[in-house]
Amino acid sequence: MTEIILEVKGPIGLTVEAEAVCPHRLSGLAPGEIEAQLVWQGPAQLPLSDFFEVEVREGEGEVRIAIEGDASRIKRIGQGMRSGCIEIDGSCGMHLGEEMEGGSILVRGNAGSWAGMEMRGGLLEIEGDAGDHVGSAHRGSWRGMSGGEIRIGGSAKSQLGGGMIGGKISVARDVQNFCAIRQSGGLILVHGRAVRGVGAEMTGGVAAVLGGIERFSPGFVETGMEEDPVLGGEKRPGTFIRYCGDYAISKNPKGTLFVRG
Amino acid sequence: MMFRNLVCPVCGASCDDIQVEMTAEGIVAKNACKMGNAKFQELASPHRIRQPLICQGGEMLPSGWEEALDRAADILASSSRPLIFIGSETSCEAMEVGLHLGEYLGGVVDSNSTVCHGPTAMGIQEAGRVGATAGQSKNRADLTVYWGSNPLESMPRHMSRYAVYPRGYWTRRGRFDRTVITVDPRRSLTAENSDLHIQLNPNTDFELLSALLALLHGQQPHPSAEEVTGVAIRQMEEMLELMKGCNYGVIYAGLGMASSYGKHRNAEMAFHLVQELNNHTKFVIGALRGHCNVAGFNQVASYLYGYPFGLDFSRGYPRYNPGEFTAVDLLRERDVDAALVVCADLVSHFPADCASYLGEIPMICIDIASCPTTMLSDVVLPGVIDAMECDGTFYRLDDVPIYFQPFTASPFPFTASNQHTLQQLMERVRGRKEAGS
Numbered sequence A: 001m002t003e004i005i006l007e008v009k010g011p012i013g014l015t016v017e018a019e020a021v022c023p024h025r026l027s028g029l030a031p032g033e034i035e036a037q038l039v040w041q042g043p044a045q046l047p048l049s050d051f052f053e054v055e056v057r058e059g060e061g062e063v064r065i066a067i068e069g070d071a072s073r074i075k076r077i078g079q080g081m082r083s084g085c086i087e088i089d090g091s092c093g094m095h096l097g098e099e100m101e102g103g104s105i106l107v108r109g110n111a112g113s114w115a116g117m118e119m120r121g122g123l124l125e126i127e128g129d130a131g132d133h134v135g136s137a138h139r140g141s142w143r144g145m146s147g148g149e150i151r152i153g154g155s156a157k158s159q160l161g162g163g164m165i166g167g168k169i170s171v172a173r174d175v176q177n178f179c180a181i182r183q184s185g186g187l188i189l190v191h192g193r194a195v196r197g198v199g200a201e202m203t204g205g206v207a208a209v210l211g212g213i214e215r216f217s218p219g220f221v222e223t224g225m226e227e228d229p230v231l232g233g234e235k236r237p238g239t240f241i242r243y244c245g246d247y248a249i250s251k252n253p254k255g256t257l258f259v260r261g
Numbered sequence B: 001m002m003f004r005n006l007v008c009p010v011c012g013a014s015c016d017d018i019q020v021e022m023t024a025e026g027i028v029a030k031n032a033c034k035m036g037n038a039k040f041q042e043l044a045s046p047h048r049i050r051q052p053l054i055c056q057g058g059e060m061l062p063s064g065w066e067e068a069l070d071r072a073a074d075i076l077a078s079s080s081r082p083l084i085f086i087g088s089e090t091s092c093e094a095m096e097v098g099l100h101l102g103e104y105l106g107g108v109v110d111s112n113s114t115v116c117h118g119p120t121a122m123g124i125q126e127a128g129r130v131g132a133t134a135g136q137s138k139n140r141a142d143l144t145v146y147w148g149s150n151p152l153e154s155m156p157r158h159m160s161r162y163a164v165y166p167r168g169y170w171t172r173r174g175r176f177d178r179t180v181i182t183v184d185p186r187r188s189l190t191a192e193n194s195d196l197h198i199q200l201n202p203n204t205d206f207e208l209l210s211a212l213l214a215l216l217h218g219q220q221p222h223p224s225a226e227e228v229t230g231v232a233i234r235q236m237e238e239m240l241e242l243m244k245g246c247n248y249g250v251i252y253a254g255l256g257m258a259s260s261y262g263k264h265r266n267a268e269m270a271f272h273l274v275q276e277l278n279n280h281t282k283f284v285i286g287a288l289r290g291h292c293n294v295a296g297f298n299q300v301a302s303y304l305y306g307y308p309f310g311l312d313f314s315r316g317y318p319r320y321n322p323g324e325f326t327a328v329d330l331l332r333e334r335d336v337d338a339a340l341v342v343c344a345d346l347v348s349h350f351p352a353d354c355a356s357y358l359g360e361i362p363m364i365c366i367d368i369a370s371c372p373t374t375m376l377s378d379v380v381l382p383g384v385i386d387a388m389e390c391d392g393t394f395y396r397l398d399d400v401p402i403y404f405q406p407f408t409a410s411p412f413p414f415t416a417s418n419q420h421t422l423q424q425l426m427e428r429v430r431g432r433k434e435a436g437s
């Protein structure tokens, strides 16, 4: 495995957009070439070395990028990723792993909004908290995440899985508003609580909130109870109420929402 | 001398029937409401900024026009990512120049709708909108719904000129031919003058709209809906009966819908509700736009660059992502390094973090009167009052363009309008950039 270690040099002023930081884009490049890769800061295109110390440990096979230091003002890391892996020591900025198709990303800290937006495959793991719009659709687009898996160790904010058509998202703690909005496929599993708007405009797929919902979406109708249902490949102990919705958006919706009874 | 058919530059109603008389005692404005009249008095206001100002050693000092323009151009040309914020009380022509300046500098251009009906515009993008002009609704609507809006206090002539009281072609008896519903958590003046007041709990518009839609789709809403919204299902049904039973209904959505929790999701649901109601009767929806030309920025920016607000030009082409490229978010994230503020008092109206960051970065302001934003600016260029001192175009609340003509001229020898000021600034910025490259 070739290892590329990128150490953030110091505090970053205006945010940086660094879609160049992606295994398949850096694979096969000499250290000098990696340093010369361009990233955006406002309208300026600047070399990667302006923001990172670059160290390369040559090896065989896939590329692993390790980012050290505070990358919370660096956006678009791993955008369109296809293979290999990225490990981020601390936190990172918006659009992490946007439109990724394969490979894996691990963030030990928090991730900004739009992580895994329109993701198609691969694994995106955030050990801390995530911002808004995780795995959601682009503005103006109707379809969000279609494949792969997102795991969040902490909480996520609003519009998680917006427009999701496939894949799986799990959140270990809580979500805020409009989780699973316009979901039409795939699975969203929230282990903690949700505030409001869960499953709004949902027409398919499965969402489950194990810790309870503060304000229920009015367009969901109870369809039965289930004991210890299997959700996301695992048995979830307890009695769950199953709902169908969202009747606010369709006369015949196929969205399923599980809430612990 | 009496001037007729003038356009009022205050709120989104863009009333175009104002008469102004300049007398020895002062300015007399007829047909204008209280808000409009106050604006016409600004012409002779002692607060008016009458010369350019430059901040020197923490003090705002009068300066020459050339010197102020040079300083402003220096700030913009040397910034890495400027925010150009164009308020709404100026013409589309000025907005166009501001947008081009933003594109040229690779900056970000935003406008008032980012903190007002931006969510409504986003709702339109999500769901589409069935709309109508104010004239169509005036002539046809026998049901008017004010949702989260209180026009009697925020747009005083809306009810009398466009929506409720005027006699229309198919609504010959005016108010007697119309039913008015107000949806508002408060017992506002408008609610008091309505036939039905739906007094929902604050921030529950989304749930109420969803519940109405579920009922329209033949399902009883989740039992918690009554408690959450504070509106009984029976009352929702009564409201739906009125809506389905009318010949032509119109919802005027206010900031109570667009800026309460849920934001564009509320607006989106309202657009869906209106679409669904069109299976039963004719129904339309429009936003009650607060400021006079706030709709204009959305129109001009969409026409020129494809997006209604919050446009980022850093890649040389426009990008749009509210939450990332919108003024409040950029200032909170400290992601711009200079600001040009045209006809907007951002320091008073933005969240405290954003306002204090504006105090840290170099700022240029074009305004007619001193305000906290001009006080924190490095350069203040005096503003020209559109529709009084120069001609141009506003878009009315229903997205109809209104051309306006002035009744007096710019009081300044150095600029004829805000458009002219921005053009001069653009030229200077261009000169610096070209000399530097």
Ligand code: SF4
Residues within 6 Å of the ligand: B008, B009, B010, B011, B012, B013, B014, B015, B031, B032, B033, B034, B035, B036, B037, B155, B156, B157, B158
């Ligand atoms: S309603 Fe609005 S546009 Fe009409 S006169 Fe009053 S302030 Fe001016």
